[in-house]
Amino acid sequence: MALEAFHDIVTLELTNGEIRIEVTGLEAERIPKSPNRNTAGLVAKKLxxxxxxxxKIHLHKGIPLSMGLGSSGASAAACAYGLNELLKLGLSRNEIIKWAALGEIAAAGAVHADNVAASILGGFTIVRVHGDLIEAVRIEPPQSLEVALAMPIIKTAENKTAAARAILPRTIPLKNTVSNIQNAAYIVAGFHFGDINMIGRGMTDAxxxxxxxxxxxxxxxxxxxALDAGAAGVTISGAGPTVIAVI
Incomplete structure (x- = not known):
């Protein structure tokens, strides 16, 4: 789900063959300038x-880093979208998402479209991956939906997303898989019907x-x-450490 609370600004200028990256804004010194290690740079390199x-990529960061808010995906999405416009490539939304997802290799070590799809489409997004095919759809969130974020000030690993993935077990009990599929379907139904309580009840992750x-x-x-205060549901945002509540 895309939030309007934070955003990046990405400016692109075509050059004669070199990819150069400049970074300003939040924690600019922490962001790699090498195209292979920067999500926007990797998108540009591959495209x-x-x-x-x-x-030449100028990236002004406004989304906090390593907080589970899709910061790396937003930069990749902006670069893919911008290059499509600049070069008049005529890519479809799903094709832009596919190129943007490649940039996540630089941050997470793997291609994934969850964050870039939300950045490109906005709203609540569902991503389906089948082989090389990536399809994403957008559902308009209920107008009355509100979101609260708790963002702890803690030191996170340099490759936080990869570390958060590594902590997960290699095998998962069948009952936990079934539970998560049921809850994911319930969240989708909640967005479809505009029922915030349904969305909240589906935010149970086993x-x-x-x-x-x-x-x-x-x-x-x-x-x-958060639940005692009336939140409909609470969970970890992305790979954390931000905690997200829907109200």
């Missing part, structure tokens, strides 16, 4: 490598939350406080 041109919550100080206390 332009057979075209004989380069690009796979990632039991392991990733150990990385977030006071997670259970924060979750209980």
């Amino acid at each position: 332009l490598e057979k075209r004989g041109i380069g690009v 796979i990632a939350e039991p392991f990733r919550k150990k990385l977030i100080p006071c997670y259970e206390a924060v979750k209980k406080a």
Whole structure:
């Protein structure tokens, strides 16, 4: 789901073959300038490598880093979208998402479209991956839906997303898989019907939350406080450590 609370600004300028990256804004010193290690830079490298041109990327970060808010995906999405416009490539939304998803290799070590799809389409998005095919759809959130974020000030691993994935078990009990599929379907139904309580009840995670919550100080206390205060549902945002509540 895309939030309007934070955003990046990405400016692109075509060059004669070199990819250069400049970064300003939040924690700019932490963001790699190498195209292979920067999500926007990697998108540009892969999209332009057979075209004989380069690009100067100016990335002004407004989305906090390593907080589970899709910061790396937003940069990749902006670069893919911008290059499509700049070069008049005529890519479909799903094709833009596919190129943007390649940039996540730089941050997460793997291609994934969850964050870039939300950045490109907005609203609540569902991504389906089948082989090389990536399809994404958007559902308009209920107008009355509100979101609260708790963002702990803690030190996170340099490759936080990869670390948060590594902590997950290699095998998952069947009952936990069934539970998560049921809850995911319930969330989708909640967005479709505009029912915030349905969305909240579906925010029960039997796979990632039991392991990733150990990385977030006071997670259970924060979750209980939010539910006691009237939140419809609470869970970990992305790979954490941000905690998200829907109201």
